[in-house]
Amino acid sequence: xKTTRTGAIxxxxxxxxxxxxxxxxxxxxxxxxTLTIGFYxxxxxxxxxxxxxxxxxxxxxxxxxSGLGAYTSALSLQHFGWPLPVSLLAGxxxxxFVGVFIGWLTLRLHGAYLxxxxxxxxxxxxxxxxxxxxxxxxxxxxxxxPLIQGGGPLTYYYLFLxxxxxCLALMLFLLQSRxxxxxxxxxxxxxxxxxxGVEVTTWKIMAFATxxxxxxxxxxxxxHFVQLITPSMMSLQxxxxxxxxxxxxxxxNVIYAALGGLLLQLGLEGLREVGEWRLVVFGxxxxxxxxxxxxxxxxxxxxxxxxxxxxx
Amino acid sequence: xxxxxxxxxxxxxxxGLVALNEIDLExxxxxxxGLIGPNGxxxxxxxxxxxxxxxxxxxxxxxxxxxxxxxxxxxLARLGIGRSFQVTKVFQRLSVLENMQVSALTDWxxxxxxxxxxxxAILDDLNLTRLAEERAGRLSGGQAKLLEFGRxxxxxxxxxxxxxxxxxxxxxxxxFMYDTIRAWxxxxxxxxxxxxxxxxxxxxxxxxxxxxxxxxxxxxxxxxVRSDPAVLEAYLGDHxxx
Numbered sequence: 001x002k003t004t005r006t007g008a009i010x011x012x013x014x015x016x017x018x019x020x021x022x023x024x025x026x027x028x029x030x031x032x033x034t035l036t037i038g039f040y041x042x043x044x045x046x047x048x049x050x051x052x053x054x055x056x057x058x059x060x061x062x063x064x065x066s067g068l069g070a071y072t073s074a075l076s077l078q079h080f081g082w083p084l085p086v087s088l089l090a091g092x093x094x095x096x097f098v099g100v101f102i103g104w105l106t107l108r109l110h111g112a113y114l115x116x117x118x119x120x121x122x123x124x125x126x127x128x129x130x131x132x133x134x135x136x137x138x139x140x141x142x143x144x145x146p147l148i149q150g151g152g153p154l155t156y157y158y159l160f161l162x163x164x165x166x167c168l169a170l171m172l173f174l175l176q177s178r179x180x181x182x183x184x185x186x187x188x189x190x191x192x193x194x195x196x197g198v199e200v201t202t203w204k205i206m207a208f209a210t211x212x213x214x215x216x217x218x219x220x221x222x223x224h225f226v227q228l229i230t231p232s233m234m235s236l237q238x239x240x241x242x243x244x245x246x247x248x249x250x251x252x253n254v255i256y257a258a259l260g261g262l263l264l265q266l267g268l269e270g271l272r273e274v275g276e277w278r279l280v281v282f283g284x285x286x287x288x289x290x291x292x293x294x295x296x297x298x299x300x301x302x303x304x305x306x307x308x309x310x311x312x
Numbered sequence: 313x314x315x316x317x318x319x320x321x322x323x324x325x326x327x328g329l330v331a332l333n334e335i336d337l338e339x340x341x342x343x344x345x346g347l348i349g350p351n352g353x354x355x356x357x358x359x360x361x362x363x364x365x366x367x368x369x370x371x372x373x374x375x376x377x378x379x380x381x382x383x384x385x386x387x388l389a390r391l392g393i394g395r396s397f398q399v400t401k402v403f404q405r406l407s408v409l410e411n412m413q414v415s416a417l418t419d420w421x422x423x424x425x426x427x428x429x430x431x432x433a434i435l436d437d438l439n440l441t442r443l444a445e446e447r448a449g450r451l452s453g454g455q456a457k458l459l460e461f462g463r464x465x466x467x468x469x470x471x472x473x474x475x476x477x478x479x480x481x482x483x484x485x486x487x488f489m490y491d492t493i494r495a496w497x498x499x500x501x502x503x504x505x506x507x508x509x510x511x512x513x514x515x516x517x518x519x520x521x522x523x524x525x526x527x528x529x530x531x532x533x534x535x536x537v538r539s540d541p542a543v544l545e546a547y548l549g550d551h552x553x554x
Contacts, residue, residue: 178417178424185403185414191365192401196463197389197418 011302012168012255019161023154031269032153038265039160040222042258043167045245047214049257050171052246054180055207056187058115060239061102062215064122067234069095069216070223071129071136074144084147088220095216096209103208107201119236126234139230147224156225163221164258167214171254174210183207240279241268244286250296259298314377316341316502317362317471322371324357324526331357333526335371339504341470344497346517346534347506350546353523355506356398359473362504363395364388375471390418394464395473400456402463404449408440411448411459415466427466434465438492454485461492471502478509490516514538522546 023032048062069091077087102121106114129136136142148155174180182203185193194200223229232238241264249260264282271278293300315338322335332354339345347355360366362373364385373381380388403411412431416422435441438458443451448459457477464472474493478486493516497503507513513520513534520537522530524546530537537543 181406181410181414181417184406184410188403188405189401191385192397192403193414194385195363195389195395195397195401196415196467197386198414199384199386199418201384 011298011305012259015259016165023157029153032157034265034269035262036153036157036160036225037222038262039157039164040218040225041242041245041265042261043164043218044215044242045249045251045261046168046171046254046258047211047218048242049246049251049254050175050214051207051211053252053254053257054175054183054187055204057103057106057204057207058111059102059118059208059211060115060236060243061118061122061125062211062242063236063238064125064234065095065099065212065215066219066222066238067129067229067231068098068125069219070144070229070233071142072216073220074142074223074229075135077145084145084224088217088224091220092213092216095219096213099209099212100205102212103205106208107204122234122236122239126231129234130231136231139232141228141230144223144227144229146227147221160221160225163217167217168254168258171214175254179203179206237279241282244282246296247286248282248289248297250299252295253299256296256298256302260296263297315339316376318372318374319358319362320372320374322358322361322373323369324354324361324366325369330526332361332368335526335528337521337528337531339471339502341502342497342500343519344493344503344517345505346513346520347504347523348508348510348513348520348543349523349529352525353546354526355523356475358523359395359475359504359506363393363473386418389415389467392467392470393473394467394469394471396457396460396464396475396477398476398479400453400460402448402451402456402459404447406448407445408435408448408451408459409444412462412466415463431462431466434462437465438462439488454481457481458485458489461489465496469501472496472504474503474505474507476507477505478507478512486512 019035022035044062044066048059051057051059072091072094073087076082076090077084082090102118106117109117130138132138148159175183182193182198185196185198186200186203190200219233245261245264246257247260248264249258250256267282268278271281289296295303317339319335319337322332323330324332335358347358349355357366361368361381364380364383364387368381372379375391375393380391403414409428409431412435413424413427416427416430417424432441432444435444438461440455440458440462443455448456451459461477477489481489490512493503493505505513505517517534519532520530520534521528522537522540522543529542529546530540
């Protein structure tokens with residue numbers, strides 16, 4: 001386990017160094033934009049992995065939570081005139097509170113029942129945003145002020161990279177703490193964890209809240225970057241992307257899931273010419289990874305490097 | 313002397329099935345009690361109610377003077393009630409050492425360093441030190457049972473509920489488990505032990521309670537319970553009891 005952890009840290013460090021110097025290599029600004037969106041997906045996939053990979057609670061509401069963060073930030077800025085950081089924070093807090101509610105609502109649910117409840121919740125949110133046309137502009141899309149006035153692609157790229165790294169570091173800090181151990185104990189066996197004094201109810205709710213709050217932050221940043229948001233960002237198709245990203249990267253580790261987000265966003269853009277077929281490709285890839293590399297691509301790769309290192 | 317654990321009028325129904333029928337029991341601190349009975353007699357149900365996993369249909373459970381039925385298992389664990397399960401519930405993908413530390417770390421006053429050193433000391437007592445960094449899922453059945461013992465020891469319990477701890481355990485390991493249970497008990501820990509292994513029950517316990525169809529049919533000295541006609545009938549049928 002330690003070897004895998006070391007692999008994740010070393011591998012993550014190398015990727016981070018690569019991403020930091022990439023814009024200096026003269027890469028087209030189109031790809032800079034693509035990677036910036038990739039950081040959004042990386043954060044979203046990591047936040048999903050925090051819940052599913054570490055606590056064992058399935059949720060299909062992550063994209064909806066991102067949308068909630070996005071709309072809350074945009075609307076509070078527009079209607080209350082709050083400063084942008086406060087609006088972003090409002091999105092994070094509201095997503096966190098809604099996460100508490102979902103966590104509480106689904107406390108006794110497992111597996112398919114839990115999954116279906118989160119799908120229903122996600123659809124309720126999306127349909128509400130679509131229907132409240134007067135407030136959200138519905139499917140036409142809501143215009144959102146930029147995050148940085150006059151900010152160029154590189155500014156956004158480095159800002160999103162920094163936020164993603166800080167959020168991943170926070171997640172790792174949490175997961176390495178005793179709370180992370182409680183999360184994993186709950187994932188392994190709720191009754192066993194409770195018999196040892198772990199407050200299963202509290203930590204399950206906290207996990208939903210934390211995961212949703214990170215998704216809310218990702219959504220808020222995304223909204224102020226793309227400057228036009230629609231309810232489709234809360235759709236189940238978007239959730240499917242996030243799920244495929246985390247599964248292909250390796251959803252048992254937040255770093256691998258984040259790398260999966262980045263990789264698939266590049267893949268989505270790289271395969272744009274094949275249209276909807278790329279979704280079939282990603283679906284198949286997710287199935288094959290689950291079957292042959294359940295630790296995900298990065299989990300398998302870094303895990304094997306670490307083991308080789310130990311053998312030497 | 314007032315009892316450490318008092319059970320009064322305890323009834324548990326699952327639909328039309330009465331699993332426990334108006335049970336009254338008292339356990340003094342430091343007792344080592346065997347709980348026996350044929351399959352379906354209500355032994356595990358009783359442990360599940362004491363441990364907070366089931367709510368009783370009627371009746372009360374008091375531990376050290378406090379009513380505990382209705383409290384969550386996590387709360388009971390912190391009050392000093394530890395338990396093992398028929399099918400071990402070790403955390404398969406966590407290391408043995410991490411498994412051990414979970415209960416200690418639920419106390420926010422204990423640092424990770426302290427929890428680790430306590431865990432290592434107990435693993436040493438259980439001869440599991442060499443497996444400390446191993447994933448618990450790789451342990452043999454007997455080693456997993458020992459790990460459950462270790463996790464309970466980390467709770468520093470006052471009352472331990474053991475549900476079939478010897479099932480599928482190698483005889484040599486079983487003897488080691490006997491010693492561990494005796495050592496625990498010698499330190500004043502109350503132990504309620506369920507086992508189908510009568511040798512273990514009669515070898516370890518100074519009191520045996522027998523359940524049959526949710527009723528207590530015998531309670532007392534192991535030698536007396538062993539020859540009680542009601543117990544023989546419950547286990548072997550009318551013919552043998554006569």
